[in-house]
Amino acid sequence: MSAYRSMLYIPGNSPSLLQHAPIFGSDSVLLDLEDAVALSEKDAARKLVRHMIATLDFGRILVTVRVNGADTPFFERDLEEIIPACPGAIRLPKCGTPDDVRAADAKISALEERHGIAAGSIKLHAMIESAAGVVNANAIAGASPRLSAITIGGQDLIADMGAKKSREGWEIFSARGQIVIAAKSRGLDVYDTVWTDVNDNEGLFEETKRIVAMGFTGKAAIHPMQVPVIHSAFTPEPREIDFAGRVIRAAEEARRDGRGVFSVDGKMVDGPIIAQAARVLELAALSKRGGVQ
Amino acid sequence: MTAAKTAEAGSLESSDCLVIITEADKYALDYSGANASLFRRRTEAAVARALSAYGNPVCAVVIKDQGALEPTLNARLETALERAGYGRLGS
Amino acid sequence: MSGEAQKNAIGRDVPKRFFDGRDVIPYGGPWARVTAGDSPERCAPPLGGIARGTNKVTWDVKEAITRSGLENGMTISFHHHLRNGDETVGLILTACEEMGLRDLVLAPSSLSEVHDPVAGFVRRGVIGRIHTSGVRGEVGKLISRGEMEIPVMIHSHGGRARAIEDGTIRIDVAFLAAPTCDEAGNFTGAIGKSACGSVGYAMQDARYARHVVAITDNLLPHRLSRVSVPQHLVNQVLVVDSLGDPRKIASGAVRLTRNPVERRIAQDAFDLLLASGSIKPGFSIQMGSGGASLGVAACMRDHMRAKRIKGDFACGGMTGHMVEMLEEGLFDVLYDVQSFDSAVTASVADNPGHVEIDQSCYANPLNRGCVAHGLDVVILAALDVDVDFNVNVLTGHDGVLRGASGGHCDTAAGAKLSVVVLPSFRGGVCSIKDSVLTVVTPGETVDAIVTERGMAINPLRPELAEAARGAGLDVMDLRELKENIERLTGKAEPITPDRSRTVALVEYRDGTILDSVCRVGC
Numbered sequence: 001m002s003a004y005r006s007m008l009y010i011p012g013n014s015p016s017l018l019q020h021a022p023i024f025g026s027d028s029v030l031l032d033l034e035d036a037v038a039l040s041e042k043d044a045a046r047k048l049v050r051h052m053i054a055t056l057d058f059g060r061i062l063v064t065v066r067v068n069g070a071d072t073p074f075f076e077r078d079l080e081e082i083i084p085a086c087p088g089a090i091r092l093p094k095c096g097t098p099d100d101v102r103a104a105d106a107k108i109s110a111l112e113e114r115h116g117i118a119a120g121s122i123k124l125h126a127m128i129e130s131a132a133g134v135v136n137a138n139a140i141a142g143a144s145p146r147l148s149a150i151t152i153g154g155q156d157l158i159a160d161m162g163a164k165k166s167r168e169g170w171e172i173f174s175a176r177g178q179i180v181i182a183a184k185s186r187g188l189d190v191y192d193t194v195w196t197d198v199n200d201n202e203g204l205f206e207e208t209k210r211i212v213a214m215g216f217t218g219k220a221a222i223h224p225m226q227v228p229v230i231h232s233a234f235t236p237e238p239r240e241i242d243f244a245g246r247v248i249r250a251a252e253e254a255r256r257d258g259r260g261v262f263s264v265d266g267k268m269v270d271g272p273i274i275a276q277a278a279r280v281l282e283l284a285a286l287s288k289r290g291g292v293q
Numbered sequence: 294m295t296a297a298k299t300a301e302a303g304s305l306e307s308s309d310c311l312v313i314i315t316e317a318d319k320y321a322l323d324y325s326g327a328n329a330s331l332f333r334r335r336t337e338a339a340v341a342r343a344l345s346a347y348g349n350p351v352c353a354v355v356i357k358d359q360g361a362l363e364p365t366l367n368a369r370l371e372t373a374l375e376r377a378g379y380g381r382l383g384s
Numbered sequence: 385m386s387g388e389a390q391k392n393a394i395g396r397d398v399p400k401r402f403f404d405g406r407d408v409i410p411y412g413g414p415w416a417r418v419t420a421g422d423s424p425e426r427c428a429p430p431l432g433g434i435a436r437g438t439n440k441v442t443w444d445v446k447e448a449i450t451r452s453g454l455e456n457g458m459t460i461s462f463h464h465h466l467r468n469g470d471e472t473v474g475l476i477l478t479a480c481e482e483m484g485l486r487d488l489v490l491a492p493s494s495l496s497e498v499h500d501p502v503a504g505f506v507r508r509g510v511i512g513r514i515h516t517s518g519v520r521g522e523v524g525k526l527i528s529r530g531e532m533e534i535p536v537m538i539h540s541h542g543g544r545a546r547a548i549e550d551g552t553i554r555i556d557v558a559f560l561a562a563p564t565c566d567e568a569g570n571f572t573g574a575i576g577k578s579a580c581g582s583v584g585y586a587m588q589d590a591r592y593a594r595h596v597v598a599i600t601d602n603l604l605p606h607r608l609s610r611v612s613v614p615q616h617l618v619n620q621v622l623v624v625d626s627l628g629d630p631r632k633i634a635s636g637a638v639r640l641t642r643n644p645v646e647r648r649i650a651q652d653a654f655d656l657l658l659a660s661g662s663i664k665p666g667f668s669i670q671m672g673s674g675g676a677s678l679g680v681a682a683c684m685r686d687h688m689r690a691k692r693i694k695g696d697f698a699c700g701g702m703t704g705h706m707v708e709m710l711e712e713g714l715f716d717v718l719y720d721v722q723s724f725d726s727a728v729t730a731s732v733a734d735n736p737g738h739v740e741i742d743q744s745c746y747a748n749p750l751n752r753g754c755v756a757h758g759l760d761v762v763i764l765a766a767l768d769v770d771v772d773f774n775v776n777v778l779t780g781h782d783g784v785l786r787g788a789s790g791g792h793c794d795t796a797a798g799a800k801l802s803v804v805v806l807p808s809f810r811g812g813v814c815s816i817k818d819s820v821l822t823v824v825t826p827g828e829t830v831d832a833i834v835t836e837r838g839m840a841i842n843p844l845r846p847e848l849a850e851a852a853r854g855a856g857l858d859v860m861d862l863r864e865l866k867e868n869i870e871r872l873t874g875k876a877e878p879i880t881p882d883r884s885r886t887v888a889l890v891e892y893r894d895g896t897i898l899d900s901v902c903r904v905g906c
Contacts, residue, residue: 015361016307019308019365019872020645020836022837024644043375047368048372051365224644224647308812328811328813331781331813331877331879332812332876332877333877335874335876358812360810360811360812362874363872
């Protein structure tokens with residue numbers, strides 16, 4: 001399980017935003033070569049992102065780069081330029097089938113080898129933005145050991161479905177569910193889509209709480225002011241933290257006593273509950289590390 | 294007889310720089326902006342590195358610096374050189 | 385350096401003598417004169433009565449100047465509470481020029497961009513010398529180019545107060561903007577169409593000037609009851625149509641910054657305050673009005689509300705945020721020497737907990753206890769800093785004068801914990817230098833420097849570093865932080881001013897000379 005609650009999107013051709021990528025307070029960043037960059041500047045963006053990754057100190061922040069889709073003339077050049085800079089992960093947009101993942105995996109493997117980078121060290125995040133992609137979520141999730149996360153692209157998905165966007169997000173509830181299950185069945189991280197109304201932080205908070213409850217491990221942000229809102233929605237309630245602490249302590253005791261099975265608050269506790277408790281404590285620790293509210 | 298290679302990259306927005314590369318008879322660097330007196334040596338070194346990576350073409354280089362960091366300067370130089378047709382880094 | 389030079393305690397070159405032959409005392413440490421028990425004579429204005437029934441009021445600028453006895457070479461002062469809305473300096477200097485007055489010594493508490501026309505008065509010989517805390521715009525360039533023969537004296541707020549009291553600055557005529565004034569000369573800045581809040585700098589000038597002219601655009605037909613400067617200190621009341629542009633005098637309430645770099649600095653600086661244990665019941669704090677400082681104030685307010693902590697006092701230049709905290713009961717008292725926004729003026733007028741203090745009470749190191757010496761924490765901005773923790777708030781990257789000493793060195797020395805907050809780079813130039821061009825606050829009075837890319841703690845404060853690390857904060861070596869930033873910006877070439885020409889002297893708050901500013905082309 002990861003500790004990346006927020007993923008801040010930063011336009012790849014904007015020096016004034018990129019240069020501050022490490023200090024916005026998000027757990028991870030997405031440096032975008034795709035939708036945020038004009039066609040005439042694709043070459044400039046990939047160079048800029050490459051140099052920024054190589055020079056900035058990101059500390060614990062996961063650096064991901066969204067390349068252009070495999071059906072564009074920019075895809076290969078993006079990978080060739082970016083892979084040598086060793087980002088944490090490449091986000092592959094418009095993933096519709098497991099073959100999309102495998103093709104990208106093969107290209108990245110070849111580039112890793114050519115540049116002496118440890119094989120498999122650069123991860124892939126698959127972005128599902130179509131109905132077909134949702135249908136293939138299971139297969140996509142199992143397509144490659146390089147894949148470490150799936151993410152949902154709500155805007156394009158809604159358009160593809162011919163559905164209507166609502167504040168509560170009912171139209172993609174099913175898609176979200178399928179994607180979370182597909183991801184979790186393979187132990188992958190799973191990121192939710194952007195909340196586009198930067199003036200409505202209340203709506204962002206409510207949506208984030210909903211998707212946290214569904215099992216999403218992180219959410220996209222399109223503005224730095226959204227980051228603390230997202231983090232606060234990921235912060236467990238005091239009750240949950242208390243229960244999680246007791247579960248972990250009881251598990252340790254049980255282990256020492258050689259007991260396989262134990263209970264907390266009168267309920268039986270097994271593997272998944274312990275893992276859940278560990279995650280709650282991890283999120284609680286993260287939220288203590290601060291961030292401007 | 295082909296036209297002189299010339300291309301630009303970057304912009305005049307804050308934290309960026311505008312780089313214009315033009316094929317020429319001899320090397321020249323026109324570096325301007327608020328930091329011009331502070332970063333002349335740094336910029337000359339960056340230009341020398343970039344030209345060297347592309348086979349030392351003979352160019353006139355114009356840089357208008359709006360407070361760009363080094364990675365930005367280096368990226369814009371490479372982009373301008375590639376747009377001008379001086380090849381590609383790596384293969 | 386014209387004439388001989390000597391090195392002071394921080395290794396800076398300062399002249400051996402002033403322009404008039406007096407010896408320069410070089411800076412010898414922040415508490416040198418206090419520890420030595422220096423007790424210079426107090427320089428008070430002479431007594432002098434006026435006939436009973438004298439009418440102090442005039443509508444004629446030149447008449448007021450004539451009645452003040454102002455002659456060539458005398459010293460005039462103004463306060464800077466009207467900030468960039470001020471029209472009084474221009475009004476008085478124009479009249480002085482028309483009356484043929486020359487070689488005046490201009491000693492305002494500070495100068496802003498609105499005072500660009502002062503450059504013209506200097507060039508035409510109306511002004512021969514300047515004492516100020518700050519200088520910007522055209523006047524800054526004029527001085528930096530070396531157009532003034534006699535070096536300008538830069539004072540901190542506390543230093544100016546001391547200078548006025550020990551006679552270094554002898555004010556002949558103080559022209560004090562008085563937003564609301566009665567016929568006897570009682571005035572205040574808390575009310576009126578040109579209200580500016582506290583008139584802390586005016587209060588002191590009024591006590592020590594030989595002659596005081598209150599300038600008002602709001603003459604009351606009755607007696608003023610809430611008085612900042614009382615009538616017995618005021619010789620004349622000059623009535624004008626307008627003191628200046630109210631929108632620039634008291635700007636709209638300063639808003640919390642949305643700039644992510646400032647917010648990050650604010651959060652990290654606040655984490656340091658918490659780790660230091662400074663935020664506890666009865667604490668006191670001063671913060672500036674910059675984005676990062678206000679961000680710290682916001683974090684602090686949320687924390688104080690949550691933990692029900694009440695502070696003794698907040699001090700300095702006041703903003704609406706501090707007023708809200710006073711009204712919420714988070715502080716007992718606000719000590720206001722200068723009000724920064726319009727949200728403050730009503731509080732100055734109405735709230736007994738909002739106390740107007742004068743410049744000496746605020747920060748003079750040679751009195752019986754200035755407020756600055758009672759501070760637990762001060763948050764300070766900076767133009768740049770160096771690896772020895774010295775701070776420059778006066779000269780820009782190009783070496784041109786564009787800032788103000790203000791209360792910086794006063795509060796840095798006085799506060800138990802002094803934290804400087806600044807972005808790691810501005811306009812692509814690293815904010816940490818090997819050696820700042822101009823020292824305004826010496827490093828030994830600075831405890832921590834916080835940027836958005838890391839914080840450093842003065843080696844003189846190992847217990848603070850330990851507390852910070854204990855709280856999980858990443859404390860870096862300042863040189864290492866500088867190198868990290870320079871990996872992004874590149875290394876800037878140092879400015880080389882013309883060291884044969886000193887254009888300004890930076891006075892430390894105790895009257896010793898801390899640094900020299902030399903000529904640069906601009």
